[in-house]
Amino acid sequence: MRLNLCEIIEMPGSSIPFSCELDEERLGCPSIKRFVSAPSAQGQIRNSAGVLTLTGTIKAEMVCICDRCSADFQCEKLVPLEVKLAADLSDEDNPEIFALEGNWLDLSDVLETCFILSTETKFLCREDCAGLCPVCGKSLDLGPCGCKKEIDPRLAVLGQLLDKNN
Ligand SMILES: [Zn+2]
Ligand SMILES: [Zn+2]
Structure with missing residues (x-):
């Protein structure tokens, strides 16, 4: 999904909301067995004094495999989003900044990247498994x-x- 930001890109103080489902196929991770319902994201993109920031939450309900005991367990994962968007990347190495293509943002790419980064932590059926x-x-x-x-x-x-x- 791509979002056109032309409405807010020149308007400090303005914002646009977004709400979408994520493509399960692209969120794969060996510890995730399956999604119980379609993972979704909600949030907004705000122009604060010329700086575009995307905030929101990805919500996913899934059956995972415990990294320690290999048991299946169901969990709800909430991934908080706070991402800066920039028209041109002077600091390309900063993974917290996503590039715009003109007025367009590849929203799916941002959401998938944030979700996948969040799966790099351990999947445990319990904290003290x-x-x-x-x-x-x-x-x-x-x-x-x-x-x-x-x-x-x-x-x-x-x-x-x-x-x-x-
Ligand atoms: Zn034993
Ligand atoms: Zn376990």
């Missing part, structure tokens, strides 16, 4: 497994470190 037993593979969220005591405590520490680094 215990993960899988490194020996037998049983989910420790379901209770302790028989072999827990046999793990060398030094290996357990190593496991935690590896988990943090991932």
